[in-house]
Amino acid sequence: MRKDFDNFDLEGDAGRGEEGGGLLGLALVALAVGAGAAILFAPADGTKTRRLVGARLKSWRGDAGDVLERVQQELGRREARQRRERRSSALIGLAVGAGVAALLTPESGPAIRRRIAERLRRAEEDVPEIDRIVREPQPDPEPAA
Numbered sequence: 601m602r603k604d605f606d607n608f609d610l611e612g613d614a615g616r617g618e619e620g621g622g623l624l625g626l627a628l629v630a631l632a633v634g635a636g637a638a639i640l641f642a643p644a645d646g647t648k649t650r651r652l653v654g655a656r657l658k659s660w661r662g663d664a665g666d667v668l669e670r671v672q673q674e675l676g677r678r679e680a681r682q683r684r685e686r687r688s689s690a691l692i693g694l695a696v697g698a699g700v701a702a703l704l705t706p707e708s709g710p711a712i713r714r715r716i717a718e719r720l721r722r723a724e725e726d727v728p729e730i731d732r733i734v735r736e737p738q739p740d741p742e743p744a745a
Contacts, residue, residue: 642649705712 644652707715
């Protein structure tokens with residue numbers, strides 16, 4: 601970022617010549633023309649115009665506050681509706697899953713629980729007991745050259 605403001609050039613690079621133009625200079629001229637036109641064509645004097653503009657801004661600010669409040673309420677309602685729909689979907693999914701499982705299961709619940717317990721016991725028997733874990737020393741990695 602340029603910090604040398606003593607030698608600041610409104611025309612940009614001096615080597616570009618007249619056709620490059622100064623954007624800042626053009627903006628200042630446009631600002632002056634716009635301000636002059638506003639003064640010439642104003643429908644009322646400055647005090648009255650400022651009062652009118654201030655009243656309109658306050659009105660818009662109040663309207664914007666009302667709109668913001670309504671938007672926040674609507675967003676809250678939508679969020680609550682989505683939570684209810686998710687809960688309902690979860691309960692329906694749980695009920696359907698339980699019904700399908702009950703229809704497709706060839707045995708009763710206690711018989712299945714016994715089979716699961718038996719398989720877990722067999723899996724525990726198949727795994728040998730471990731007395732202790734010994735970590736063997738590893739060679740040091742070679743230092744980087």
